[in-house]
Amino acid sequence: MTRFTRTPITYQDPEKRIHNFDEVCLGYTKEEAIKEAKRCIQCKNPTCVPLCPVNIDIPGFIKAIAEEDFKKAAETLAEYSALPAVCGRVCPQEDQCEKTCILGKKGEPIAIGKLERFAADWALEQGLSLGKTKEPNGHKVAVIGSGPAGVTCAGELAKAGYEVKIFEALHEPGGVLVYGIPEFRLPADDIVQVEIENLKKLGVEIETNVIVGRTITVDEIFDEGYEAIFIGSGAGLPIFMNIPGENLNGVFSANEFLTRNNLMKAFRSDMDTPIKVGNKVAVVGGGNVAMDAARTAKRLGAEVHVVYRRTEEELPAREEEVENAMEEGIIFDFLTNPVEILGDDKGWVRGIKCVKMELGEPDASGRRRPIPIEGSEFEFEVDSVIMALGTSPNPLIPRTTEGLNTDERNRIKLVSEKGQTSREGIFAGGDNVTGSATVILAMGAGKEAAKSIDEYIKSKATNI
Amino acid sequence: MYKILKADKLAANIYRMVVDAPRVAKHCQPGQFIIVKLDEKGERIPLTICDYDREKGTVTIVFQPIGESTTEMAQLQTGDAFEDFVGPLGQPSEFVTEDLEELKKKRILFVAGGVGTAPVYPQVKWLHEHGVTADAIIGAKTKDLVILEKEFEEVCNLYVTTDDGSYKRKGMVTQTIKDLVEEGKQYDVCVAIGPMIMMKFVCLLTKELGIHTIVSMNPIMVDGTGMCGACRLTVGGEVKFACVDGPEFDGHLVDFDQAMKRQQMYKTEEGRAVLKAKEGDTHHGGCGICGGDK
Ligand SMILES: Cc1cc2nc3c(=O)[nH]c(=O)nc-3n(C[C@H](O)[C@H](O)[C@H](O)COP(=O)(O)OP(=O)(O)OC[C@H]3O[C@@H](n4cnc5c(N)ncnc54)[C@H](O)[C@@H]3O)c2cc1C
Ligand SMILES: Cc1cc2nc3c(=O)[nH]c(=O)nc-3n(C[C@H](O)[C@H](O)[C@H](O)COP(=O)(O)OP(=O)(O)OC[C@H]3O[C@@H](n4cnc5c(N)ncnc54)[C@H](O)[C@@H]3O)c2cc1C
Ligand code: SF4
Ligand code: SF4
Ligand code: FES
Ligand SMILES: [Mg+2]
Numbered sequence: 001m002t003r004f005t006r007t008p009i010t011y012q013d014p015e016k017r018i019h020n021f022d023e024v025c026l027g028y029t030k031e032e033a034i035k036e037a038k039r040c041i042q043c044k045n046p047t048c049v050p051l052c053p054v055n056i057d058i059p060g061f062i063k064a065i066a067e068e069d070f071k072k073a074a075e076t077l078a079e080y081s082a083l084p085a086v087c088g089r090v091c092p093q094e095d096q097c098e099k100t101c102i103l104g105k106k107g108e109p110i111a112i113g114k115l116e117r118f119a120a121d122w123a124l125e126q127g128l129s130l131g132k133t134k135e136p137n138g139h140k141v142a143v144i145g146s147g148p149a150g151v152t153c154a155g156e157l158a159k160a161g162y163e164v165k166i167f168e169a170l171h172e173p174g175g176v177l178v179y180g181i182p183e184f185r186l187p188a189d190d191i192v193q194v195e196i197e198n199l200k201k202l203g204v205e206i207e208t209n210v211i212v213g214r215t216i217t218v219d220e221i222f223d224e225g226y227e228a229i230f231i232g233s234g235a236g237l238p239i240f241m242n243i244p245g246e247n248l249n250g251v252f253s254a255n256e257f258l259t260r261n262n263l264m265k266a267f268r269s270d271m272d273t274p275i276k277v278g279n280k281v282a283v284v285g286g287g288n289v290a291m292d293a294a295r296t297a298k299r300l301g302a303e304v305h306v307v308y309r310r311t312e313e314e315l316p317a318r319e320e321e322v323e324n325a326m327e328e329g330i331i332f333d334f335l336t337n338p339v340e341i342l343g344d345d346k347g348w349v350r351g352i353k354c355v356k357m358e359l360g361e362p363d364a365s366g367r368r369r370p371i372p373i374e375g376s377e378f379e380f381e382v383d384s385v386i387m388a389l390g391t392s393p394n395p396l397i398p399r400t401t402e403g404l405n406t407d408e409r410n411r412i413k414l415v416s417e418k419g420q421t422s423r424e425g426i427f428a429g430g431d432n433v434t435g436s437a438t439v440i441l442a443m444g445a446g447k448e449a450a451k452s453i454d455e456y457i458k459s460k461a462t463n464i
Numbered sequence: 465m466y467k468i469l470k471a472d473k474l475a476a477n478i479y480r481m482v483v484d485a486p487r488v489a490k491h492c493q494p495g496q497f498i499i500v501k502l503d504e505k506g507e508r509i510p511l512t513i514c515d516y517d518r519e520k521g522t523v524t525i526v527f528q529p530i531g532e533s534t535t536e537m538a539q540l541q542t543g544d545a546f547e548d549f550v551g552p553l554g555q556p557s558e559f560v561t562e563d564l565e566e567l568k569k570k571r572i573l574f575v576a577g578g579v580g581t582a583p584v585y586p587q588v589k590w591l592h593e594h595g596v597t598a599d600a601i602i603g604a605k606t607k608d609l610v611i612l613e614k615e616f617e618e619v620c621n622l623y624v625t626t627d628d629g630s631y632k633r634k635g636m637v638t639q640t641i642k643d644l645v646e647e648g649k650q651y652d653v654c655v656a657i658g659p660m661i662m663m664k665f666v667c668l669l670t671k672e673l674g675i676h677t678i679v680s681m682n683p684i685m686v687d688g689t690g691m692c693g694a695c696r697l698t699v700g701g702e703v704k705f706a707c708v709d710g711p712e713f714d715g716h717l718v719d720f721d722q723a724m725k726r727q728q729m730y731k732t733e734e735g736r737a738v739l740k741a742k743e744g745d746t747h748h749g750g751c752g753i754c755g756g757d758k
């Protein structure tokens with residue numbers, strides 16, 4: 001029956017890991033990876049591939065692992081993905097490639113993500129630079145934002161021979177990969193920074209501390225000699241609930257809480273940025289962001305409740321994160337929705353007032369709509385509340401760029417599938433086009449846009 | 465790295481630095497701010513732009529050490545550098561985009577408290593350069609803490625007041641506002657910048673006097689780009705992010721009590737001790753009303 005059973009992978013013991021920020025999943029060893037790879041039956045018409053947003057040759061790279069040709073596995077991945085070490089860790093695999101793996105019908109699907117991570121980590125450890133770089137072609141492209149969309153677009157263009165510069169608003173590149181997703185899921189120094197270094201080795205220049213729309217405008221970037229611009233500015237604006245008490249001391253957006261902890265490394269006592277969480281915390285929401293905030297608060301020593309208005313079934317977070325969170329002792333209060341945050345006379349949070357919910361008819365998203373149960377309000381004591389309700393794109397760039405159209409939710413409108421915006425020479429992709437989505441989708445968009453930019457510049461120039 | 469081309473002291477515990485930051489200098493306007501980070505371990509510190517030279521590519525900041533980070537920053541000398549310096553952030557002052565002819569008709573009063581005097585300077589200077597002469601009040605606790613007096617005198621009609629009467633007028637800034645109005649002065653707009661408590665009391669007075677008032681809010685911030693919401697405050701019943709919607713707001717609409725509470729969020733016992741020690745000789749704001757950031 002081994003064909004239908006997944007090769008187990010090692011996780012840090014929950015009792016230990018709630019006291020540190022080290023990676024939770026330790027990854028496959030060589031032997032484990034080979035064993036798991038051999039489980040793949042190498043389908044002629046693989047059902048896993050179409051569900052991967054970038055259509056990675058999954059049987060191909062897995063076969064290479066099974067044959068112990070890890071270099072080939074990594075090279076295969078590099079043909080499709082710029083950040084396999086990241087996607088192997090954070091893709092919602094259970095809804096993508098692994099969802100339709102044929103083995104899933106009778107048993108457990110192949111651990112595609114974990115194998116991808118294995119091959120990618122192996123390449124990072126070897127310091128391999130994958131993919132060929134063409135001769136410089138003398139053309140310049142600017143990229144705004146250094147999240148997965150921007151980084152991928154920049155990497156693809158650099159490989160195609162372009163001179164590429166990324167402008168990043170924060171003091172460190174990486175986007176959500178460094179300020180949002182915590183170290184225990186995606187180690188910043190070992191993974192993200194190495195990927196950024198690889199990008200620099202391709203010749204990509206990164207200028208941090210440049211807020212496009214404030215420090216420089218899009219039009220001035222063109223004036224600096226860039227022929228095309230890719231905007232990968234993400235969806236960074238936090239959403240609040242607009243309930244009473246939300247401005248009390250001790251109420252944070254998940255972005256603030258995670259930025260303090262991840263980007264500013266507030267969990268380390270030698271860093272200057274403070275973080276306060278208290279003894280008991282309510283995290284409102286049910287997505288990856290909520291799980292990350294909850295597990296971070298736990299590691300900072302708090303008792304943590306995730307307050308979610310639907311049930312466990314509907315939790316939008318990755319399955320693995322929910323499992324890990326439960327193992328770590330995070331308490332889930334399902335079918336519960338906050339209606340007010342209660343404060344003391346000094347302006348600090350002292351508790352939260354919630355209402356019980358029940359599920360009604362399916363709504364537009366296809367999920368059953370939560371409805372408050374009348375008279376079911378109750379209060380419980382907390383020291384802080386973290387709002388993890390989602391984010392929307394920052395309107396700064398569209399507002400300061402003439403002719404760049406957005407929709408009513410501040411998302412940049414594309415006029416073609418391939419990243420072309422309403423203004424010539426400007427391309428966009430990632431969360432700023434889709435609203436908050438996933439790393440792999442942002443990466444895919446960056447890659448598509450790089451192709452379009454290449455075509456666009458070639459169509460205008462005669463010397464390539 | 466962003467080099468400090470000149471570091472000097474304007475008064476006991478008020479420091480000025482001219483920083484090489486060409487991209488910021490090219491774009492900044494009165495009313496905006498920057499965020500500075502000392503080194504790898506530093507936090508992101510928001511500071512108002514107090515002057516700029518587009519040709520030389522420099523931006524001037526003026527600050528008062530009140531906690532760990534600003535105290536560490538005060539140790540830096542000419543020739544040292546900041547690891548990060550980003551801006552300009554926030555919205556420029558309203559008048560920058562106003563019709564100049566309309567603006568020239570306006571009677572404007574600036575009220576500056578303590579270290580808040582520094583960020584008022586680029587505003588009065590800008591107006592002066594555009595042919596508008598404003599009145600300005602500088603309030604400080606005592607004579608030695610009056611800063612930028614000469615610079616102000618060159619660009620506006622200046623009134624200086626000290627709490628203890630050791631220099632020029634005696635009393636807090638609100639007293640001088642009352643005096644000026646009683647002397648028959650009329651104002652269409654008041655711009656008040658200083659500690660929150662000073663701005664609150666100025667607003668209470670100008671509301672009575674019927675003078676539209678603009679204040680510059682300085683809540684706790686992290687990114688300064690609208691990403692974290694740490695800087696949120698309530699203005700006219702609506703939640704605003706000071707870093708993108710402000711930092712200047714209609715002072716008659718700001719919920720100061722909430723803003724002051726939020727500013728205390730990371731006030732640790734240690735922080736309180738630092739403040740208390742410093743207040744002894746500088747008075748956190750120098751407005752004459754508050755007795756410090758309590
Ligand atoms: C806490 C958290 C956990 C997540 N977990 C997962 C997960 O497990 N799996 C998954 O697939 N996805 C996850 N996501 C979503 C995923 O991270 C995003 O979909 C993805 O990062 C989007 O990439 P992007 O390149 O479009 O934008 P971002 O990663 O947001 O990067 C945008 C970059 O642009 C910069 N920028 C913005 N405005 C400007 C400007 N004006 N000038 C210059 N630079 C600018 C920003 O500073 C930022 O660095 C998570 C998100 C969060 C917040
Ligand atoms: C838009 C903006 C513009 C600013 N301009 C200036 C300026 O031109 N000159 C200047 O000296 N300061 C200015 N400030 C305030 C300055 O940012 C703070 O004094 C500084 O961040 C304190 O850092 P610290 O580590 O030294 O003190 P901390 O140890 O972080 O704080 C010390 C104590 O001061 C209080 N505090 C924390 N943050 C602030 C704050 N933002 N404002 C007031 N008190 C605070 C806390 O309650 C704490 O107890 C500005 C703030 C903002 C938001
Ligand atoms: S990129 Fe994501 S969806 Fe595609 S194969 Fe890898 S883990 Fe699966
Ligand atoms: S569907 Fe599953 S078994 Fe088939 S190729 Fe894909 S991973 Fe292998
Ligand atoms: S400082 Fe983060 S949103 Fe204003
Ligand atoms: Mg501090």
